Amino acid sequence: MLGASPAMVVAKNPPGPGPEAKSPPTLTGQLYHSTKKTSEKFGDPAAVAFIALDEYLSKGVDAVANLVSPGRGYQPYWFNLPGQIAHQVGLAAATFGPQSDLYTQQAKNTRYIFVLVRNNPEEIGIPKSGEFDLAYFMDKAYGIGDYENIWSVEGLGHVYSQRTWILKHNVSEDAHGILIDGQAAHMPEKSLTMMHAGLGLALAESFVKQLTLDSSTQEVERVLKAFIKMCRNNSRPGYVGCALESLGLVTRCFNYPMVDLVQRVLADVDPITWEFFWRGAGRALYFSPGHMMQPVASPWIAAEMEAPNEQAFKILKAGITWPTNIVNMRHPEIFEDLIKRRGAEEESHGTIRHGVAASTTMAMDITPNHPVVKSYLEYKPKSSDPKVQSLWNKLVHEPVYRAVHRYQPILRRHQMLDQVFRFQDLDALVDRLEASEAGAGAHAAHSAVDGRK
Numbered sequence: 001m002l003g004a005s006p007a008m009v010v011a012k013n014p015p016g017p018g019p020e021a022k023s024p025p026t027l028t029g030q031l032y033h034s035t036k037k038t039s040e041k042f043g044d045p046a047a048v049a050f051i052a053l054d055e056y057l058s059k060g061v062d063a064v065a066n067l068v069s070p071g072r073g074y075q076p077y078w079f080n081l082p083g084q085i086a087h088q089v090g091l092a093a094a095t096f097g098p099q100s101d102l103y104t105q106q107a108k109n110t111r112y113i114f115v116l117v118r119n120n121p122e123e124i125g126i127p128k129s130g131e132f133d134l135a136y137f138m139d140k141a142y143g144i145g146d147y148e149n150i151w152s153v154e155g156l157g158h159v160y161s162q163r164t165w166i167l168k169h170n171v172s173e174d175a176h177g178i179l180i181d182g183q184a185a186h187m188p189e190k191s192l193t194m195m196h197a198g199l200g201l202a203l204a205e206s207f208v209k210q211l212t213l214d215s216s217t218q219e220v221e222r223v224l225k226a227f228i229k230m231c232r233n234n235s236r237p238g239y240v241g242c243a244l245e246s247l248g249l250v251t252r253c254f255n256y257p258m259v260d261l262v263q264r265v266l267a268d269v270d271p272i273t274w275e276f277f278w279r280g281a282g283r284a285l286y287f288s289p290g291h292m293m294q295p296v297a298s299p300w301i302a303a304e305m306e307a308p309n310e311q312a313f314k315i316l317k318a319g320i321t322w323p324t325n326i327v328n329m330r331h332p333e334i335f336e337d338l339i340k341r342r343g344a345e346e347e348s349h350g351t352i353r354h355g356v357a358a359s360t361t362m363a364m365d366i367t368p369n370h371p372v373v374k375s376y377l378e379y380k381p382k383s384s385d386p387k388v389q390s391l392w393n394k395l396v397h398e399p400v401y402r403a404v405h406r407y408q409p410i411l412r413r414h415q416m417l418d419q420v421f422r423f424q425d426l427d428a429l430v431d432r433l434e435a436s437e438a439g440a441g442a443h444a445a446h447s448a449v450d451g452r453k
Helices: 027-039 044-065 077-094 100-118 120-124 134-143 149-169 182-186 189-208 217-233 240-244 246-254 256-269 271-287 299-306 310-327 332-346 351-366 371-377 386-413 417-421 426-452
Strands: none
Touching: 027 044, 044 256, 077 100, 077 299, 100 120, 100 149, 100 271, 100 310, 100 332, 120 134, 120 149, 134 149, 134 182, 149 182, 149 189, 149 351, 189 217, 189 240, 189 246, 189 351, 189 417, 217 240, 217 256, 240 246, 240 271, 240 417, 246 256, 246 271, 256 271, 271 299, 271 310, 271 417, 299 310, 310 332, 310 351, 332 351, 332 386, 351 371, 351 386, 351 417, 351 426, 371 386, 386 417, 386 426, 417 426
16 A cells, blocks of 8 residues: 555465464453464565564553553562663663764674574575475585574474475374474485574474464463474484474564463473473573664563563573574674673673574584684674683683584483573583483494403
């Protein structure tokens, strides 16, 4: 009606297949459902603006409600408000100072990756319908560039999983083997983590759309159990967590009002998947249209406001660190700025350290001998402040080095790479795995001696 170009108002990606939510009984539910259906009709520029404004409106309503109630976060609303205001004002002021180029570059990097994932079928030329040659398009996905491999392969996994689910299984919740059988049986090992993340995206899109704000606890539980079952039945051993984490990404990035309902039920249904959920939600906070311009709306403040408890808060912060590190790895001064602002505060919590280690492990696994990672290891902070230099070494250089030389090789060997999608002590994990290897070696040696006797 306004004469906007088709590129803005014609959706490039169809909604997830499968059934829609039942007709909501309340006005609130109906408005939410109508909003979701409207956003699906937009092309990327309009969709991004629509999703961002919808979140801002929701948070505006929450802010009014928080005047008389504690809000969604686990800490009192007024307790954190002064610090949040100071943090946001500081970010906004920095855009007019010497750091302005950093924030501009970070926004460009984030937009580039967001669009790459959203437009992946178009980028590598996947047909809009029907079966396609996975091996051929795997080569095309890897051909975009070493830096882009994580996201181009994730996008390919999304399209392949969705297409296979439709064509081979008729969108059945009893589907098996999507990333195990058929063409997927011949996928290169280096692609498996993000192909499974793409599987999770495809499944999460379809299952979350079955819910509204009016959905009963029983209905949410049914949908979540079906999603978890599908991830397990269609993932290879050691990669199911990659798919489970995508539930948090899809829910928080594109279904913001549903986060609290989903996480509350999920905490009872499957506490481990709940951890993966919040890890994906942290990643979503970075990529969410409402937080792409961090000087306007910081994802770190959103994490503080939205976390239901301290454990979720830590997981969210590790999740935000994941893309902040890997998306901006070609411009390490961006992450150095984060270390200056938040490094000392997060040092004892392990959140930044984990996000750096996990994302770098992913990068090295999907792109062996990753040249950008190797260059990143050689970066020296521009700051002359000894504290910043010490924090960079402890929170960035050291976990990157360990990711390259320890975490990725050992986790790959034990088929446990999906564990980097969960907030935990990676050193303790690989220590246990190394100990199990040593124990198995000793047992084999004793058996050989006994055999000779």
